[in-house]
Amino acid sequence: MGADPLVALLAACAQSDRAAFEQLYRQTSAKLFGVALRIVRQEDLAEEVLQDCYIRIWNRAGDYREGLAAPMTWMASIVRNRSLDWLRRANPEVIDVDGEIIERVASDGEGPLAALERLQDGAALAHCLRELEAKQRQAILLAFHDGLSHSELANHLREPLGTVKTWVRRGLAKLKACLGARPGS
Numbered sequence: 330m331g332a333d334p335l336v337a338l339l340a341a342c343a344q345s346d347r348a349a350f351e352q353l354y355r356q357t358s359a360k361l362f363g364v365a366l367r368i369v370r371q372e373d374l375a376e377e378v379l380q381d382c383y384i385r386i387w388n389r390a391g392d393y394r395e396g397l398a399a400p401m402t403w404m405a406s407i408v409r410n411r412s413l414d415w416l417r418r419a420n421p422e423v424i425d426v427d428g429e430i431i432e433r434v435a436s437d438g439e440g441p442l443a444a445l446e447r448l449q450d451g452a453a454l455a456h457c458l459r460e461l462e463a464k465q466r467q468a469i470l471l472a473f474h475d476g477l478s479h480s481e482l483a484n485h486l487r488e489p490l491g492t493v494k495t496w497v498r499r500g501l502a503k504l505k506a507c508l509g510a511r512p513g514s
Contacts, residue, residue, distance in 0.1 A: 333399060333400055333484070334356075335353065335356065335357070335399075335400035335401060336393075336395050336400055337349075338350075338352055338353040338356070338400075339353065339386075339390045339393045339400055339403075340390070340393075342386070342387060342390035343390040343391035343393070350387055353386075354383060357401065357404060358379065358383075360401065360405075360476075361379060361382065361404060361405060361408045362375055362376070362379050363476065364405050364408045364409055364412070364475075364476055365378045365379050365382070365408050365411075365412045367476065368409060368412035368413060368416065369412050369415060369416060374415065375412075377415075378408065378411055378412050378415050379408065381411055382404075382407050382408045382411050385407055385411065386404055386407060389407075398485065399481065399484050399485045401477075401481060402471075402475065402477065402481070402485050405475055405476065405477075406475070409474075409475065453508060454504075454508065456507075457503075457504050457507035457508055458470070458504070460503070460507055461500050461503055461504070462496075462500075464486075464496050465496045465497070465499060465500030465503070466500065467486070468482055468486065468493055468496040468497050468500065469496075469497055469500045469501065469504070471485065471486075472497060479493055479494050479497065482497070
C-alpha cells in the first residue's frame with residue numbers, strides 16, 4: 330500500500346468494511362461536496378449527487394488501482410462525471426402556471442452577444458492551452474478542472490512539489506501572455 334491512507338480505506342471498502350467506509354466518508358466528503366457544488370451550483374442537488382457517488386465508490390472500491398490515480402483523484406472523477414450526468418439528464422416537464430419561470434429565465438439569461446463572447450473566449454483559451462508544454466498543460470488542467478491543490482498535483486503526477494508549482498506558475502504566465510496577445514484583448 331502507498332503512503333496515502335485513503336488507499337488502505339478503499340481497499341477495506343472493497344472488502345465491505347463499513348467502518349472503513351465511514352472513515353473514508355469523514356475524510357473526503359467535504360472536498361468531494363465542493364467538487365459537486367462547483368459543477369451543479371445547488372447545495373441540495375450537490376448533496377444528492379454526493380450520496381449517489383458514495384454508493385458508487387462503495388460498490389466500485391475494488392476497481393480502484395493505486396498506480397493509475399491518487400484515491401482523491403479517482404473519487405473526484407466519479408463525482409465530477411456524476412455531477413455532469415445530473416446536469417445533462419432531461420428535466421421533467423415543469424408547469425409554469427403564473428409565468429414566473431419564463432419571467433425569471435427571460436430576465437436572467439445571457440444574451441446572444443454574451444454567449445458569442447464566451448465561446449470566443451473558450452476558443453482562445455483552448456488555443457493558448459495547446460501552446461503550453463504538455464506537463465504545464467496537464468498540471469493546470471488538473472488544478473483548475475479537477476480542483477487539485479499543489480500537493481495533490483505533486484502526488485498525482487509523482488513529481489516534486491516545487492516542480493509542480495513552477496509548472497503551474499509558468500504555465501499561467503504563458504496563458505496570460507497568450508490570451509493578452511489575442512486579437513480583441
